[in-house]
Amino acid sequence: MSAGDGSAGVSAASLGRLLAAVLSRRGAAGPAVAAPDHQTAAGTVSERCALISAAVAELAGRGDLDQSSADPPAPAASYFEPDHRWAGWRADDPPEVPDTASFGRDAVVRALRRLPPAMRLALVAHDAAGIPVEDLHQLLAGTVDQQIAFVDTARRAYVAALAAEAAGAS
């Protein structure tokens, strides 16, 4: 279940396609970033960071890097007050069980695009490309603790966005 477990099947080309889809201003309608001529598995952490950095630089170079400043979806959970006998426990209704059938690539991309670009980058780097949080400084500013908190926040926002996409699809 670690962040790196899902990256074994990620090729440089498929990672590049995902990066273009979520980071470009034109989204999936725009051209893909350059990909290696041959399919290779994502390599070392540094190589994966270099791949991602190159993709971002290419998008920026052609004026296609999404630099919007949208506020991320803010998942709101309410908890019982500190003086309540169940202090800290949820006070709201349970969410619906996820319907994973609606979680196709398009829904994932649309959900990610609801987030600020920096969150999209953090999630693709950490949870798709398997870059450990202590190596995210190669892509994003901040200390390791700040990166941990940022990835946590990004994940919550992404889940909320995916839930909204799934709800819209039903």
Added chain:
Amino acid sequence: MTAYWKFLLPGAVSPFAGYRWAGAEGAWVDGGAVTPCRTGIHACRSEDLAYWLLPELWSIDLDGVHPGSDADHKVVARRGRLLDRVGAWSAETERELAIDCIRRTADHAAAELRAAGDQAGAEELESSRDLGDPDRRTALADAGAAAAARALAAGHREAARLALYVADAVEYLDSCPVATIAYIAARAAHERTGLDPDRYGHDAERDWQSRWLVERLDLAVSATRSEDL
């Protein structure tokens, strides 16, 4: 052979790994490197059943039990194979356990109310035994809430809290799994005042719940831990 047990979500799905055991009954499943709580096959002994309540209960055979992995009321093994589903563990028996846990919660609250001087309130909670009837459960919840208000007004916060746990347990019976009700009962036992913690309290309540399961479901009792070493 030591008896081990495994609770699963409907469809024989692991609750935390999402692994689908369905179709794998009788076949050895390798849990990979045994690192407790991360990989490996997780199961429990009969005395720890109360900690892991889920809709499906299976007997499981384990190979390569990690020594010392049973410190947290579970065992971790290198591989395991599901044997038989315990058919007696059903929605009906779950509800039986939940209702008995509500009675236990009421008994803990009653003891605390009695210690706080509310003899009538205590007797009202203790007398509510027929909890299969929704109206009786509502009456019990109301009695708990009323006793809590009296206890709070008199400054007996612990008694008030336990009395409200009774109302909580009744409220959650239809909307939450039996594990929630069992936890409320264990928490009520834990918060009793003036008891020997080695003989009463949370662990004793969990022991009671596990014995309930062993007896009601006619389960084989697990061997003592030392036999696995």
Added chain:
Amino acid sequence: MPATLPDCHTADRLLGRWYDGQIDPDDATLYEQHLLQCPPCLVENQWLRAALHALQDAATEGASQ
């Protein structure tokens, strides 16, 4: 095992570290115990696992093209 389990607020903070395997084994057990008692937190856990698996699938899609 402590008699009082982590509350939902604490469980929400443990979820990410639990998913990444960056959690003390004792905390992992307490977190998992909480999930069994708390349907909303169990569903939150299922959501995160499903969402991140979908992200990983999206990153591998089209790899054979």
